[in-house]
Amino acid sequence: MKFTRRDFLTTAAKGALITALPAGAIKFLGPDEVRADIDSSGKVRWAFLVDTFKCVGCGLCVKACKNENETPYGAPVTRTWVERYIIKKNGEMLADTPLGARDGFTDNKVRGDEVDPKDIGKAFFVPKLCNQCDSPPCVQVCPVGATYQVGDGVVLVDRSWCIGCGYCIMACPYGVRFFHPVHKVAEKCNFCYHRITKGMQTACVDACPFGARKIGNLKDPEDPVTKIVLTERVGVLKSEYGTKPQVYYLGLDENVR
């Protein structure tokens, strides 16, 4: 069989056409992806907004969270907590959260040492809670499928399925997870899933007298939280980990980690 010049040219043209095809054109979407593409609008994606300017470090959110979610009140574990940052004029940084700020910050002592008000460059409070990441590393590492993300973005722990191995506690870059002293399983903030699914606010949002905490639905463009996230300068914690955290902060400082 003779390979003519015409044959060579047509084969070469076909080859070029195939290589020019974008990979996406021959990619098959899984059923989940197709469904997600179709009905991603009009659904729910829970997100949280923290205004650090408004937080006064009273700790009423921590108190309410512990009571609401039956976290042992005296134990040094909590689903949400408030951190105090004091950055001195000489650059030294002090940070503390005694008992997760369950009883608030009532004096100017950091770990027993009084801080001279004249030395303070800046000082503020930062509430922390689960970031309900879009790519949650804690879920990836679970060996038994006991922790998972619901379609609305909240990461839950199945207490009857968790074996208490603690991988997720180590995997969370934010230190949000802890071992529940009573149930002996991994425990974490779940945005008060029993409240938000009933149309209520989370216990910490309700307890905060200053409006420092807000919860909202990112898929609703009219939601006040969505509007702030889209129009104001917000930051997230440890974005370099690629976890896509969904707790947004107003007034975040570079010293906060």
Add this chain to the structure above:
Amino acid sequence: MKSHAWRPLWLILGLVGIILLARPLVVPSDFGTGERGFMYGYHRKSNEDEWKAFKVKYRTKEYCKDCHQENYESSMSSKHNAIQCENCHGPAVDHPEEPAKLVIDKSRAQCLRCHSYLPYEQSHRSKIKGIDPKEHNPDMECSMCHNPHKPNLGG
């Protein structure tokens, strides 16, 4: 044909068979890939409803105001109107059935959460009227002079 290789092979095949037979009995039937796919959504579906059924304890002011209208209105007209009743009175849960009586936190520590002055200019804390708890009537309960529902003296 006899070989030393066959016996361990049968053993392994038998074990695989037992695991495959036992799996449907051990794994709940609603275990599967959820909305977030295999990597993030592999879970027992009924657990979502278990979490949704968790008991709500803090019922907010809306729950209190029908029976305690007078106290609701006095607190709403004061500077403390942003504070939930349950922040001091404790979670209502199913009050008045259970618990019949709520334990009120009237402690000094409760007031000092906000009203102990801290010199943190960048935080809203320094804008709240605050005291030095060591100087300001250290042995007295705040509520002996200040009405928490109407905190201005004489109000």
